[in-house]
Amino acid sequence: MNPFQGGLASLPLIKTGRSRAINAENPHGEKGKGGMASGPLGPSRKGSPCIRDVAPGTTVTLAEISGPGIIEHIWITVTDHTEADTFVLRDLVLRMYWDGETEPSVESPLGDFFCNGFGRGCTVNSQPMVVNPTRGFNCYFPMPFRSQARIEIENQHEASIPAFFYQIDYCLHDELPDDTAYFHAQWKRQRITDKAEDYILLDNVKGRGQYVGTYMALTTLERYWWGEGEVKMYIDGDREYPTICGTGTEDYFGGAWSFATQRDGKTIENTYCTPYMGYPYYSSHDEAVHNLYHNDDVPPMRGFYRWHILDPIRFQEDLKVTIQQIGVYKKGLFERQDDVATVAYWYQTEPHQPFTPLMGKEERWPR
Template sequence: MSILDGIYKLQSGRRTKRISSYDRAGFNKDSVPIGAGEVKEIARIEGAGIIRHIWMTISTSDNMIRRNAVLRMYWDGESEPSVESPIGDFFGQGWGQSYPFMSLPLAAAPQGGRGLNCYFPMPFGQGAVITVENDSDLPMDALYYYVDYEEHDELEEDIGRFHAHWRRELTEADPEDGENEGLLEIVPLKPTLDDKNNYVFADIEGKGHFVGLNYFVDNPSPMWYGEGDDMWMIDGEEWPGSLHGTGTEDYFNTAWCPKEVFMHPYFGIAKINEGETGFLGRTHCYRFMLEDPVYFEKSLRASMEHGHGNVLTLDLATVAYWYQSEPHKPYPKLPDRAGRQNIPLLNLHDVHYWRQEYRKAFGGGTKLWGNEWRTQRPQG
């Protein structure tokens, strides 16, 4: 069977339409401005239909606009958004940055990832509304956009609604052993027998299926961040649940601590901490479960360990994507603008200060190399 099968079948009861930012005066100013602090409604559609494609690009002097601007979507007259995310993260662009990204449902296209595209189908039965909030002190000088959709006479009863939700957490190291994770050979590795301290990327109520995750990790350590297992508790079941993974890189269909860009239509690593020591810095992983969605009848709690046993301090941000029946469980309040900003990148000066503290721990020796911890105990 081809992905193009069915494209030749003639259709009835649907009409193709578009809402865009084209210049209504007939000139070439094909964009809309959004003032600082303003919420702009970019699409309002009546009746039933399916959004098939969204494209947009932004011009502004705010270099963090992709975290400062917030995308929201509402289906069927609902008051709570089914989609709520910083605009960059939704399209697969972490940390307010712009870089190429390629997958089947989402892409950030040339130039330099500035062309933002979404191909997730988004059905609605009684209308749809899309807004963009410019949560910035600077104006969005120009937002260019297409919303391509189909009008339908009606939709079937069993069609789920598209959802996407952004979360972020600065995870905590183990209060007793720090960021040991069994790698520092100081204390034995602890077993993991529950998911209570995991990073939760989806907390869903209702009937539906989970279809994808963008995972943005900022790691303040040169050590590998990817030993954490993915865990899926379906319909209120107890740990270990119906699906239990073997490591973060395994969930993203890679292996053996990858550190290279690789973009498959369903999974990959779109950005790596290139040039940094070990795994220090920012990495963007993604997986779209289009062939293997996770189905649930009543609820889904999906989570990832931050290091084996949840021992690593990581700045984790995710966008989860799924379809479900409405109404959905309202999302936690989106962090304010300050709560969405980046933690500064660590640099060579920070690493040098760590070395100074290491010297102090070993008595201030002037010829300490850095491997003494393997055979000696620090003083104090």
């Protein structure tokens, strides 16, 4: 029996592979070539900590790596506003490509990928995604590749981004197991959902794999409680009815009883972060808008995450994921129309089906 099994207990075991990192100090992750840039303090003294002045319309390659290997950690930080506008986190688009793909396997506004929707930062404390003050974006989803990995950021903001900080930590291997699948993530939005029609979080997935997570940025457009909609998983040929159907939106994200408590006659909205599910963001005001235009009232905005890490949704042929927009009030349940944006995270065999075109930046902006 091996006494070093699982979690921290496995750390004493010698691991195979060759550790590397890419950042602005070592943009190609070369062995023995980190920190070579010169700065005001001289050679190898913080000479190139970031990418400077990412111009509007520019796509920057953050990493291009020859495999086999596994990306193990990504850290990024950037401003959330410029003098031109306040929605940098929705205007920057993150894309990832595996093994020479021409279609991205990951495509999302930068903030939403890290569970920071609405163009606003918030703290997230979960196992695969961690966002520390202030906008310290971290992702720990393993991202394997056999021949090549390419990560890009596109600036669709109308002004230059003065400084973009990042580090991509990865490990090179001699080979990967035959059953290794590839990481995928896709952002979607429906600015006004159709009444009595489920919002489609993910569709057109063909192949074998497992669904591992959901981020949802919900802007409620109607009054009363909004969270009765069920999450449905259509697996391997399901058509009219799904194999897995949940019991409600707050239930899916691990909460209960409207996430609320009563205190001194007032309803308190309880946000939370846990390793696998959370409600890290709630706001009905936008201070950035207030500072610019002296009007900070916005529809209530809520951000949620749910990681299927201990309970992945496995599929052998195809997968579709939807969520209903159903509320409840004094007279009972009712069909709602709200503004829903989501990121779906999953692993699958390649090739994957091309994503639907990403919305233009103005259509991505929060209300």
